[in-house]
Amino acid sequence: MHKTHNALEYSMIEAFIAVVDHGSTNAAAAEVGITQPALSRRIKGLEAAVGHPLFLRNATGLALNALGAEFLPVARSLQLQFGTASRFIRGRAGSGMRFTVACPSIVGSAFLAPFIASGEQGVSDVIEAPTRAVHDHLVRNRADIAIVPMAPADGYASRALFAVPLLVHCAPGSRHHGRATIDVAELADEEAFTSNRETVVFERLASIVSGMPRPPRLREASSGPMAQAMAAGSGGIALGVEPPGFGLTAALLTAEGHDIEITEWASWHAGHHGEAEIHALLDRFVAWATAESSMHRLLRPLPRAQ
Numbered sequence: 001m002h003k004t005h006n007a008l009e010y011s012m013i014e015a016f017i018a019v020v021d022h023g024s025t026n027a028a029a030a031e032v033g034i035t036q037p038a039l040s041r042r043i044k045g046l047e048a049a050v051g052h053p054l055f056l057r058n059a060t061g062l063a064l065n066a067l068g069a070e071f072l073p074v075a076r077s078l079q080l081q082f083g084t085a086s087r088f089i090r091g092r093a094g095s096g097m098r099f100t101v102a103c104p105s106i107v108g109s110a111f112l113a114p115f116i117a118s119g120e121q122g123v124s125d126v127i128e129a130p131t132r133a134v135h136d137h138l139v140r141n142r143a144d145i146a147i148v149p150m151a152p153a154d155g156y157a158s159r160a161l162f163a164v165p166l167l168v169h170c171a172p173g174s175r176h177h178g179r180a181t182i183d184v185a186e187l188a189d190e191e192a193f194t195s196n197r198e199t200v201v202f203e204r205l206a207s208i209v210s211g212m213p214r215p216p217r218l219r220e221a222s223s224g225p226m227a228q229a230m231a232a233g234s235g236g237i238a239l240g241v242e243p244p245g246f247g248l249t250a251a252l253l254t255a256e257g258h259d260i261e262i263t264e265w266a267s268w269h270a271g272h273h274g275e276a277e278i279h280a281l282l283d284r285f286v287a288w289a290t291a292e293s294s295m296h297r298l299l300r301p302l303p304r305a306q
Contacts, residue, residue, distance in 0.1 A: 010082050012046035013075050015039050016054065020072060024061045083141020097277040098124035102143035104131045106224060106242060107264070110295065112147075115288050122281040131200055138269065145268045145278060149200045152267035157275065160302040161286050163261040164241045164295070166204070168192075169228050169248040173235030181252045184260070188214035193227035193238040196220045201240055204262060208255060243294050252298075263302065279304070 018028035018039070029039040043062075047053050054068035064072065098121065103112060105128045112126050127137050135153055137143040152158035168187075170176040176186075195201050197220060209215035216239075221227035224240035231238035232246035241262060244250040253260045266282050268275070283304075290301045 008049045009042075009045070010078070012042045012049065013078050013082075015042035016046055016071075016075055017079055019043065019055070019062055020064060020068075080141060097274045098122055099144040099274065099278065099281060100125045100127065100142065101145045101147060102127040102129060102134045102137035103147040104128065104134060104149075107147055107149075110242065111285075111289055111293055114293065115285055118288060118292065120281075120284065120288070122277070122284070130198065132198065135267070138267065144272065144274070145266055145282075147264060147266050149262045149264050151263075152265055155270065156267040157270040157272070158265055158267035159279075159282065159304055161264045161266055161282065162290060162302055163263050163300040165298050165300075166201070166239060166241060166253040166260040166262065167244070167250045167298075168253050169231055169238040169240065169244045169250055171232050171235045171237065171246075171248055174231075174237050176237060176251060178249050179251045181254050183254050183256070184208060184216070185212070185255075187216035187237070188212070190216045191219055191234075191236055192216040193219045193221050193230045193234075193236065194240060195224045195227055196222060199224075200262060204260070205239055208260065261300070 014032055015028065018031045019025060022028045022031055025036050025039055025043075029036040032039060034042075043055070047055075050067075050071065052067055053065060054071060055062040056065045101112060101123055103126065108126050108128045112123065116123050116126075127143055129137060131148055131150065134146050134148040135150075138146045138156065146152075147161070149164070168176060168179075168182045170179070176182055194205055197203070197206070201224065202218070202220065205218060209218070218239075219227075219230070221230055221238075224238075224242040225245065227238040227240055228242070228245055228248055230236075232248055238248070239253065266278075268278055272278060286301050290296055290299045293299070
């Protein structure tokens, strides 16, 4: 008589990978969006389907055993294939292909939301995440495209979209108010509000001022708009890439006469079934951003590599 095995379901694979990635069933359940008991049932169902335990269970939680470690790359491969199939079905629904895009919130609000509102039909959903977490949505197959101001990870297809200038946002009470360009050397010893050190903007500014004998004093805020609010309230300046608000004026930040810029990149899985359509969508996005967005006069489109 043949032994009967429990059916393998994708929800079991999803739960297994979530536990491995998060280290606990509570965190994994929150990630998947189910209760902890429901997640534990999925793990037990997977182990029943495999026919052996996949985890060592101890007082600190779950840890992969030898078989679980051997199964992990198989599970990730299944996750990748399932994500590809899901995106294919989603993208083919209706007329034309549509894609899910992951990006930082500033890219979503300043660019993608108004781009979609302009009538663009190629974006099915937008996932906003902290800058350094955006690429994780590609890895986990939640998004087709990541748009982020960071060089893409190895192994992914990518293209540079446009360069965004760093700006000095000046309050009416600032000595720089109304100027068109300001060299970073002119900000010696001056307090300047900017977004927090987890952002690409702060990282770029810190690298630029690190070699200055009298650098500006960078004051961290939770975000670019909050940095502008603090500058407006104190009559000072903020450094960032967002359009100016709160009555501030914006000047280009330069270093020895050259604009300081941050490059916006798009990346996706190499060999994506819709790669030609992704390029077409990105072509439309760059054309719109550099002609119609609120920052269109400041953006510099970058040539597409052939």
